[in-house]
Amino acid sequence: MAVRGRHGERVFVVTLSLCFAWNLVLQGTVAAQDQKAVDIPALEALAQVSPEGFLGDLCDDVPELAPARVALANGDLDGAIAAYVGHFRARPVSHPLMVAWSAIEPATGHNTNAADETLSGFIRDGYNVHQVPESGLDWIGCPLICLTRFPHLQAVLYAAHHTGDPRYVRYTVEHVLEYMENWPIADFIGKGIEGWVDNYTVTRPWHWCMLSPRLQCLGDVVNLTRASEQVTDRERFDILHRMYQETAYMRIYMQKQVDARHNGGLDMLRAMAVACEVLSDFQVPQQWRQDNGRMAKQYLSESFYPDGMNIELTQAYSQSIAAASQTLALMLRDEPDVQELFPLMEAIAGWAIGVGKPTGSLPSYGDLRAGSFAGALNMELIELLDVPWVKTIVERTDGPEPPATVWPWPGEEAWGGLYTMRSDWSPEALYMCINGGPWGISHRHGDRLSFVVSAYGADFIIDPPSTRYHSNEPDAFVSRQAAxxxxxxxxxxxxxxxxxxxxxxxxxxxxxxxxxxxxxxxxxxxxxxxxxxxxxxxxxxxxxxxxxxxxxxxxxxxxxxxxxxxxxxxxxxxxxxxxxxxxxxxxxxxxxxxxxxxxxxxxxxxxxxxxxxxxxxxxxxxxxxxxxxxxxxxxxxxxxxxxxxxxxxxxxxxxxxxxxxxxxxxxxxxxxxxxxxxxxxxxxxxxxxxxxxxSDLVDIGKEMSDTRTLWTLPTETGALHVETSADACKVRP
The missing domain is CATH 2.70.98.70 (Beta-galactosidase; Chain A, domain 5)
Incomplete structure (x- = not known):
């Protein structure tokens, strides 16, 4: 018997013995993935697994999956797909890294402008913009460099949720299926995770910066559309099948990225966590989940200095890396190895609070513009740590204050190189942050010894933030400002x-x-x-x-x-x-x-x-x-x-x-x-x-000798005497 796939090709139904053969291959793959070992041929085979092989990996100890397994064993692929998708639509799918659609109350009057713009054919990918011609979207050569990580779908998904308008669901699903058709998984094999072309051409979908965000997006897509009558069972199945394939492909390269302590490794950990939740009905993802936990512990323990600073040192990236790392620690909090990392999580909280400006943001050392220091914190994890002063500062409430008005705290070692001094912990505090550390492992700027100053509720001297990395918009004027x-x-x-x-x-x-x-x-x-x-x-x-x-x-x-x-x-x-x-x-x-x-x-x-x-x-x-x-x-x-x-x-x-x-x-x-x-x-x-x-400015005294200068700095109770020379600077008793 034969059935037709979405594009009309003939798909021959496997026999029961072939299903058993697939299970043997899959079980062998699980056994091969002990610790850091990666069986690349087996994972490449999984990345190209057929629909029958995909269903052949269904867990055999879940009674609700029995109808799908029986249909598959009887050679009824359509029946197996219908049975499995019916089960998938009925079971709960939730994860801390996924949008909790059921918890978001649909809002009347939700602004759909961004979604409508996308549906009209004008797409923004976060860098470039493109008006899709009548001939259709060129998935290979158009100027949307981030097209294949689907940044433009977020607004469409939220519009679908808030309005219930089926146009948004249909656009999303058809867009994903169109991507799959234009970028078949076979094109990935052997390409690694580098696929950059240039600033005006679609980045190849196997690139690490496309792969993991796309998987996270697909998790939100399938979860939002599970109950929709506008999506067919076969469409849902095809997207789930592709998630499985791309997750297998990503698994090949995860350990290398984690070993490099690259922020892409962290994003792969996030993507794997989402994929394993969506694909929890299957056997191999159970092993991937275990691997993910091990690699998450490794990343957390190796990617931060003891003072809580991320080794990249770029504050805009550090904010999101810190928040995501704390979320991972929260997810794995019952693991003894992760509990041993709680002091490091407390140090990360100390960095966010200690370096954060009184006006609310982190200083923008390195690429991009740093966001709020509160955005670097997972407050649910903070409740489990011994840092009661974090809530005081984040929520601007009465309560315990941080250990000191300087960071690193007195007596603690400095590693990452940012130092702050402030008058108090109010939003009007006088504040300076100065950079005396290493360059960082990525996104470096020539900003050693550069400092920032805030005072009385205003940011005065800043480390100049950069723009996005590139843009094809006519009024764009972009620069990393790294010089x-x-x-x-x-x-x-x-x-x-x-x-x-x-x-x-x-x-x-x-x-x-x-x-x-x-x-x-x-x-x-x-x-x-x-x-x-x-x-x-x-x-x-x-x-x-x-x-x-x-x-x-x-x-x-x-x-x-x-x-x-x-x-x-x-x-x-x-x-x-x-x-x-x-x-x-x-x-x-x-x-x-x-x-x-x-x-x-x-x-x-x-x-x-x-x-x-x-x-x-x-x-x-x-x-x-x-x-x-x-x-x-x-x-x-x-x-x-x-x-x-x-x-x-x-x-x-x-x-x-x-x-x-x-x-x-x-x-x-x-x-x-x-x-x-x-x-x-x-x-x-x-x-x-x-x-x-x-006229209220202090009057600083200066007394010079041949080689030294004595500065008299007025204080509230008297004066501070600072002696400087070409070789030394010291505060006199």
């Missing part, structure tokens, strides 16, 4: 920070490691009325020069910033060098100068004053400078175009912040001038409340 000169840092003779460069012998010199295996040795000292931080950066081998940055937070009221630059520039020893000392402000800040003093005013009336105390540099204002600027990031080679094969970086100067697909003008103040090395540039950073007068 060192764009950050709150120093350039010497036009040389900004670089990650590595070749010396005269052609050997690669790494300026700062991407990852550390020991705690950082930066100065992080605390006294009754001060915090002192010191770290440095070397420009070798491009320049024989070194830059040390020192920060004193005095009386929890203001900062003394000192940049000490030693060595020589391109002209050699004893010759003057050109120095640029940059301060990038938020886009909403207004700037005015009083001589060489910078006065920055926030929309709420709070002000931040940059008062130079030492050095002869003069301020220059840049805002939306489109003039190409040379950077040495990341390889020590001067260039004006920092684009790569996977992102666009249109050449530009200072004075920008990224939002969506375009840079927005934002004021950057750069102090510029020629100096002799050694030199010290000392600046007081002085916050003022709304309506507070400039």
């Amino acid at each position: 060192g000169f764009l950050h709150n840092s120093i350039t010497i003779d036009g040389v900004d920070q670089f990650e590595y460069a070749r010396d005269e012998q052609g050997q690669v010199v790494q300026t700062v490691p991407r990852e550390v295996t020991e705690p950082l040795d930066n100065t992080w000292e605390h006294g009754e009325d001060y915090t002192l931080w010191i770290s440095d950066y070397s420009f070798v081998p491009i320049l024989n020069a070194n830059w040390e940055r020192r920060v004193v937070f005095a009386d929890k009221s203001y900062w003394l910033l000192q940049d000490v630059i030693t060595g020589e520039g391109f002209a050699g020893a004893g010759q003057p060098v050109t120095i640029e000392q940059n301060f990038q402000f938020d886009e909403h800040i207004e700037i005015e100068f009083d001589g060489n003093i910078t006065i920055a005013t926030a929309p709420n009336g709070a002000r931040l004053v940059l008062l130079p105390l030492e050095g002869d540099l003069q301020p220059q204002l840049s805002k939306g400078d489109t003039t190409p600027h040379t950077s040495y990031w990341p390889d020590g080679i001067p260039k004006q175009d920092l684009s790569t094969s996977t992102d666009t970086a249109l050449p530009h100067g200072r004075g920008w912040v990224g939002r969506g697909n375009k840079l927005q003008p934002a004021p950057a103040v750069t102090y510029v001038g020629q100096v002799q090395l050694r030199t010290a540039l000392t600046v007081a950073i002085l916050p003022l409340k709304p309506n507070q007068e400039l």
